[in-house]
Amino acid sequence: MKAFIYRCRFVWFWGYISLLTYELLLKNPWVILGKEISQNPPLDTHSAPASAALHIGSFSVLGILASFAFLEKTEKTRTRYALWLVLYAGLTEAMQTTIPGRWASGEDVLFNIIGLVCGALIFLQIYRLLKDSPSETLYPIPA
Numbered sequence: 487m488k489a490f491i492y493r494c495r496f497v498w499f500w501g502y503i504s505l506l507t508y509e510l511l512l513k514n515p516w517v518i519l520g521k522e523i524s525q526n527p528p529l530d531t532h533s534a535p536a537s538a539a540l541h542i543g544s545f546s547v548l549g550i551l552a553s554f555a556f557l558e559k560t561e562k563t564r565t566r567y568a569l570w571l572v573l574y575a576g577l578t579e580a581m582q583t584t585i586p587g588r589w590a591s592g593e594d595v596l597f598n599i600i601g602l603v604c605g606a607l608i609f610l611q612i613y614r615l616l617k618d619s620p621s622e623t624l625y626p627i628p629a
Contacts, residue, residue, distance in 0.1 A: 495551070495554050495555045495557075496555050498551050498554075498555070499548075499551045499552055499554070499555035502547065502548060502551050503548060503574075506544055506548060506578075507578060509544075510578045510581075510582065511578070511581055511582065511585060512585075513585055513586060513587055513588065534593070537591075537593070537594060537597070538593075538597050541594050541597035541598050541601060542597050542598075542600055542601040542604060543601065544601065545575065545597070545598045545599075545600075545601025545602050545604075545605065546601040546602070546604045546605035546608065547605060548571070548601070548602060548605060549571075549601060549602040549603065549604060549605020549606045549607075549608070549609065550605040550606075550608055550609045551605075552567060552568075552571060552602075552605070552606070553605065553606045553609035553610065553613075554609060557613075568602075568606075571602055572599055572602065575595055575598035575599050575602065576595045576598075578598070579591060579592075579594050579595050579598070
């Protein structure tokens with residue numbers, strides 16, 4: 487099972503980034519795969535705290551998955567992917583200007599980047615704890 491989790495890390499990363507892009511570019515974010523999930527959304531996503539929480543939370547997951555997926559890559563490659571993800575954080579907001587009823591926000595770009603950094607830091611902390619743990623790890627971490 488651990489080897490399977492480790493081998494699928496790229497599938498999880500690209501699958502999540504695809505789902506995140508799809509969700510960020512919908513006219514109504516409360517529609518999933520063509521079905522409206524809520525007539526009265528449980529969260530007013532136009533309020534600053536809710537928007538911050540959604541963006542930071544979703545991009546933290548992306549930061550964790552990216553850190554896991556590119557763990558074995560060289561520092562130069564990881565830096566390139568990190569810059570690509572920062573660009574992705576801005577491009578998704580810019581693309582929202584082409585969707586009626588949606589708009590881009592500099593604050594959301596900032597929240598996206600904060601989420602990426604938080605996710606990477608969370609992964610780094612978990613990685614260090616597992617690496618230093620005398621017990622068996624969740625997945626085969628390269629030495």
